Amino acid sequence: MGTARIAGVGLTPFGSHPDRTGRDLFAEAAAAAIADAGVPRSDVDALNYGNFMGSIAERQGHQAPLMAEAAGLSCPATRYEEACASAGVAVREAVRTVRSGEADVVVAGGMERMSHLETADVTAGLATAADDLLEVRSGMTFPGAYGLMARAYFDRFGGTRTDLAHVASKNHDHAIPNEYAQFRRAVSVEEALSSPPVATPLHLFDACPITDGASAVVFVSESYAAAHDIEAPVAVTGSGQGTDRLALGDRDRLAETPAATRAAETAYGEAAVDPDDVDVAEVHDCFTIAEVMATESLGLFPVGEGITAAREGVTAADGAVPVNLSGGLKAKGHPVGATGGSQIVELTRLLRGDHPNSDHVPDASVGVAHNAGGSVATAVVHVLEVVA
Amino acid sequence: MGTARIAGVGLTPFGSHPDRTGRDLFAEAAAAAIADAGVPRSDVDALNYGNFMGSIAERQGHQAPLMAEAAGLSCPATRYEEACASAGVAVREAVRTVRSGEADVVVAGGMERMSHLETADVTAGLATAADDLLEVRSGMTFPGAYGLMARAYFDRFGGTRTDLAHVASKNHDHAIPNEYAQFRRAVSVEEALSSPPVATPLHLFDACPITDGASAVVFVSESYAAAHDIEAPVAVTGSGQGTDRLALGDRDRLAETPAATRAAETAYGEAAVDPDDVDVAEVHDCFTIAEVMATESLGLFPVGEGITAAREGVTAADGAVPVNLSGGLKAKGHPVGATGGSQIVELTRLLRGDHPNSDHVPDASVGVAHNAGGSVATAVVHVLEVVA
Numbered sequence A, B: 001m002g003t004a005r006i007a008g009v010g011l012t013p014f015g016s017h018p019d020r021t022g023r024d025l026f027a028e029a030a031a032a033a034i035a036d037a038g039v040p041r042s043d044v045d046a047l048n049y050g051n052f053m054g055s056i057a058e059r060q061g062h063q064a065p066l067m068a069e070a071a072g073l074s075c076p077a078t079r080y081e082e083a084c085a086s087a088g089v090a091v092r093e094a095v096r097t098v099r100s101g102e103a104d105v106v107v108a109g110g111m112e113r114m115s116h117l118e119t120a121d122v123t124a125g126l127a128t129a130a131d132d133l134l135e136v137r138s139g140m141t142f143p144g145a146y147g148l149m150a151r152a153y154f155d156r157f158g159g160t161r162t163d164l165a166h167v168a169s170k171n172h173d174h175a176i177p178n179e180y181a182q183f184r185r186a187v188s189v190e191e192a193l194s195s196p197p198v199a200t201p202l203h204l205f206d207a208c209p210i211t212d213g214a215s216a217v218v219f220v221s222e223s224y225a226a227a228h229d230i231e232a233p234v235a236v237t238g239s240g241q242g243t244d245r246l247a248l249g250d251r252d253r254l255a256e257t258p259a260a261t262r263a264a265e266t267a268y269g270e271a272a273v274d275p276d277d278v279d280v281a282e283v284h285d286c287f288t289i290a291e292v293m294a295t296e297s298l299g300l301f302p303v304g305e306g307i308t309a310a311r312e313g314v315t316a317a318d319g320a321v322p323v324n325l326s327g328g329l330k331a332k333g334h335p336v337g338a339t340g341g342s343q344i345v346e347l348t349r350l351l352r353g354d355h356p357n358s359d360h361v362p363d364a365s366v367g368v369a370h371n372a373g374g375s376v377a378t379a380v381v382h383v384l385e386v387v388a
Helices: A022-037 A063-070 A086-099 A119-128 A140-157 A161-175 A189-193 A221-225 A259-273 A286-297 A328-332 A334-354 B024-037 B063-070 B086-098 B119-129 B142-157 B159-173 B190-195 B221-226 B256-272 B288-297 B330-331 B336-352
Strands: A004-011 A048-049 A077-081 A105-112 A197-199 A212-221 A234-245 A280-282 A368-371 A378-386 B004-011 B046-050 B079-080 B105-112 B198-201 B215-221 B233-245 B280-282 B367-373 B378-386
Touching: A004 A022, A004 A086, A004 A334, A004 B280, A022 A063, A022 A212, A022 A334, A022 A368, A048 A086, A048 A197, A048 A328, A048 A334, A063 A077, A086 A212, A086 A234, A086 A334, A086 A368, A086 A378, A086 B086, A105 A286, A105 A334, A119 A140, A140 A197, A140 A286, A161 A286, A161 B221, A212 A334, A212 B198, A212 B215, A212 B280, A234 A259, A234 A334, A234 B063, A234 B190, A259 A368, A259 A378, A280 A334, A286 A328, A286 A368, A286 B105, A328 A334, A334 A368, A334 A378, A334 B233, B004 B086, B024 B063, B024 B159, B024 B215, B024 B336, B046 B063, B046 B086, B046 B330, B046 B336, B063 B079, B063 B198, B079 B086, B079 B378, B086 B105, B086 B215, B086 B233, B086 B367, B086 B378, B105 B336, B119 B142, B142 B256, B142 B288, B159 B190, B159 B288, B159 B330, B198 B233, B215 B336, B233 B256, B256 B288, B256 B378, B280 B336, B288 B330, B288 B367, B330 B336, B336 B378
Parallel strands: A048 A077, A048 A105, A280 A368, B046 B079, B046 B105, B280 B367
Antiparallel strands: A004 A212, A004 A234, A077 B079, A105 A212, A234 A378, A368 A378, B004 B215, B004 B233, B105 B215, B233 B378, B367 B378
8 A cells, every 4th residue: 555655744833812703813824834845826726624613613614625725725625524523533534545646745733722712602612522322412512522542541450640640740751852842841740739630530730721723744646746846754654543332331441442442453464564563643632631541542552551651761751762852742732623634744844853752763664653533533544764 | 638437426305304313314314325336335535525505504613523423433423514515526526536546435415404594594504605895785686696696698689487487387397206306296398487576586386485395425445346346427527616706796697507517517527528428417496597697607508599499498307408307496395415416326327327317318318417506606416327
């Protein structure tokens, strides 16, 4: 199976941008990615755009044509929505169309803007990613959903709030040098532990923040890269997607995320790599417990053993498998519809050697990205490799 | 270029279903399509699902996993949103993944549910498909947008309200035998002309209704059809998508829809057919003027000459090129996120000979579907052919 080469990547700073429009944010990320790629805009065959709650947060649906115009593109433009995995599926479709020969150049990414809303409205908007009939009308929000998953995990495999606090503290450490991160400051395990409770056993510092931002990636086919002398040393070599039942109550167990496991198996299979080959990972840590379950679904640790990885330093910058060197959703921030694209941006820079944290993984050649929607009813996994 | 075979199609009745859930509607359409195809659910590689305003109308985002579960599928499921062309892009991506070999069996379709809302809320929800900053905040809604387009068309090319009333009357005639249509009754030109004004020059009977409903199509690869002895005599042989600026005020002219023209050129090119080869068409007549512009963008008539086609009977059931034999959005109904899929369903039945209006096109071998988003900022065109 062919690959999709990554020719360029771009981000806005993640954070609070209440005075900027969504189109302005996406235009910035897209312009950065297109400049990084050195590809003429007229060569772009398609824009795959991820956004989750723009029709609620900005009363703006049908955003894809708007974002194409903002990015200076006149190609077909399509919006993908898969809750927090919206950009993940946009990226996946770009990979598939480029490697299959259906397109030569595709820009994929996403944008979300939420910080201008009242916090309660953000929570209610995000809750539309859960099952309205079976969960939301009973009062379920995502802190509650992940609180249940954390309790189920602790019950089944053991683990403590301190273990989770190590995840938060690690990711804050990673974000410090990242110029795009929302929170570039250290958070000690003690500080995380002493933050106020949100949904037992999760406390405030177990949760990612409310974030505005955008991401963009330029994918090109191998033949286009060769014909146009495009420098694209990193490629997506495997792509997988998994789906689970939307409502937690409809699932067999809460302490695992089988949609992500299936997505990872597909992605690894396509890339012909094993979890042991992975040098660096960006995973969807919307809550600290989510990072733990993600690393297990990716096969980086056996099921039930991911919980101690952060405490033991295995997933830290200088550990065996650094996880979320960007700072993760926890500290870099989580502009929902942009996040799946931003993971590809971060991994590309880490593998190319031009990320502020590249020094921690100088020999990395295989990276994996894990993007999840809702309580992992959707998961998208991509394998990135240095190919030239 | 390979084709994507259409193995099965399914619809719900279009109309008002305030007591049914969205998942229930989509499950019905998907079950019908899967039964028609005779494909085991375990062979389905992906669900491509279109929905426009579920996060507003039902407070339900992240619908794809929900619809996969409702359809009895455990494959990856992705939602596509492109306003009224949401199912069109879902279908297009299914065609591309199947013909490229990325997948063998893909179910594509969509669902929308709006009739339970107050009419003003439906109008406001639909308006999120226009540019919030440049149009909606100035009071623009879609009747107004298409009213402007109709005035621009009349100014440039001529035409009268009576010409448009012939479009409405024709499509109501077509809907009478269609068991899935919302309005199965004749509407005379006089009745259409005497309906109350909505946005000059458009009156009520120039507009499509508020509709609930779902559609589904099972696409299979040529190799899968051959290996499993699947009867699939109709295939999508060409697929095109075009994008325009979202706001009408940003466009050079209002009396044409260049996004649809570009989509048609791509689709015809892939299929290697000319507009003259088209035997039957389903086009996006959200307003009567939209059908006129659609037939011109499809090359069925020269620009400026589509306006008289309905009056002269060219696009009627026994005319040279029957348009909207289903009844169209005008009389069959327009469940926004389902419409693009339903056009494929109708054309497939017309080409297979099992549509109640098939007798009008007994020798038809080439059909074309035209699905538009907003004021045609997005257009998707598919060419269907009898291939076996």
